[in-house]
Amino acid sequence: MVAAFMASDPTYDGVFYTAVKTTRIFCRPGCPARKPLPENVTFYPTVRQALFAGYRPCKRCTPLETPGKPPEWVARLIERLDAAPGVRLRAADLRAAGIDPGRARRWFKNHYGMTFSAFGRARRLSVALATIREGRTVDDAVFESGYLSHSGFREAFTRTFGATPGKGEQVDNVSLAWIESPLGPLIAGADDRGICLLEFTDRRMLEAQLQTLSRRLRRTLVPGEHHYLEALHSELAEYFAGTRKTFEVPLNAPGSPFQERVWKALLGVPYGELRSYEQIAIAIGSPKAVRAVGTANGMNRIAIVIPCHRVIGKDGSPTGYGGGIWRKQRLLALERGEKGILL
Numbered sequence: 001m002v003a004a005f006m007a008s009d010p011t012y013d014g015v016f017y018t019a020v021k022t023t024r025i026f027c028r029p030g031c032p033a034r035k036p037l038p039e040n041v042t043f044y045p046t047v048r049q050a051l052f053a054g055y056r057p058c059k060r061c062t063p064l065e066t067p068g069k070p071p072e073w074v075a076r077l078i079e080r081l082d083a084a085p086g087v088r089l090r091a092a093d094l095r096a097a098g099i100d101p102g103r104a105r106r107w108f109k110n111h112y113g114m115t116f117s118a119f120g121r122a123r124r125l126s127v128a129l130a131t132i133r134e135g136r137t138v139d140d141a142v143f144e145s146g147y148l149s150h151s152g153f154r155e156a157f158t159r160t161f162g163a164t165p166g167k168g169e170q171v172d173n174v175s176l177a178w179i180e181s182p183l184g185p186l187i188a189g190a191d192d193r194g195i196c197l198l199e200f201t202d203r204r205m206l207e208a209q210l211q212t213l214s215r216r217l218r219r220t221l222v223p224g225e226h227h228y229l230e231a232l233h234s235e236l237a238e239y240f241a242g243t244r245k246t247f248e249v250p251l252n253a254p255g256s257p258f259q260e261r262v263w264k265a266l267l268g269v270p271y272g273e274l275r276s277y278e279q280i281a282i283a284i285g286s287p288k289a290v291r292a293v294g295t296a297n298g299m300n301r302i303a304i305v306i307p308c309h310r311v312i313g314k315d316g317s318p319t320g321y322g323g324g325i326w327r328k329q330r331l332l333a334l335e336r337g338e339k340g341i342l343l
Helices: 002-006 047-052 072-083 091-096 101-112 116-130 138-144 150-161 206-217 227-240 257-267 277-283 290-298 325-335
Strands: 017-020 025-027 041-044 173-179 186-191 194-200 220-223
Touching (some): 017 047, 041 047, 091 101, 101 116, 173 194, 186 206, 186 227, 257 277, 277 290
Parallel strands (some): 173 220
Antiparallel strands (some): 017 041, 186 194
8 A cells, every 4th residue: 555655656645544543644545745754644445434533535636536427516515614614504594405314314324334424524524633633723623624714623622622722721511532543543531530431433423422421521622632542542453463352541420320221231241251231231220121221331431441343132132333333343352352344
């Protein structure tokens, strides 16, 4: 992949996408732009993963364009998002523009592997966080994310994180960081009590989870650094390498009394073992609350560390998982000791 990118080989276009860490932009392999140092390059198999990792599409090689020109209505939608990345386009907005929401959903799902709603969410997240998470100035974030004014940027940022971008150091907040993993990028959050968030960035409920977390902790969520995030990053790397079976970083996972009982039971499921929802219900002393256990399992905000992926259906099926069934299957395969499962 490095050789293909450095040679601007267009025969690999669509096979993978190249992301440049220093510019936070992703390209097609055949992009003619000046090449970065190889150590500043990472690769993604899909547009979806590059966007949710916080990278913006290159304006020169236009990786969002599918083979051939996209339909005119699709081009208009993408241009509209590029012009105002922080604006959420709802079904009513699409209808007002003469576009059927169902048609938009199907087209983006077929061509980018995600619905139009998820595509818009990816663009908002990548724009809102990509610059700030690098510790750069608010001015950088405003103009590099495509906003025309500070007020527009501040409004979108405040709506998402509950605090203005310039007050990240003055407020009592939860620090957010991006963590790359073999199964896709994760967004992690920590305060002085411990880790309180770990979610895959393409999870459909991510924005709702962020809002719930802020409300539960009564704190704002602001991109930044924290020693617990550093510890989590290290422990996750060891976990994915197969050298760590238990996590030691402290957790701060507030929920309803029932949810906290379920999450505590999940922490008691050993590495490599499985439990059914019924077994978890029995373990917490509520044998008839199987459905409620499933709901609490799905509301877990600290993926992997609180191992909700180890809970399966009574018939042995993997059932639902917020990060996607395919991730659940690979996590379980990793814990069974299967080699190369994350490649």
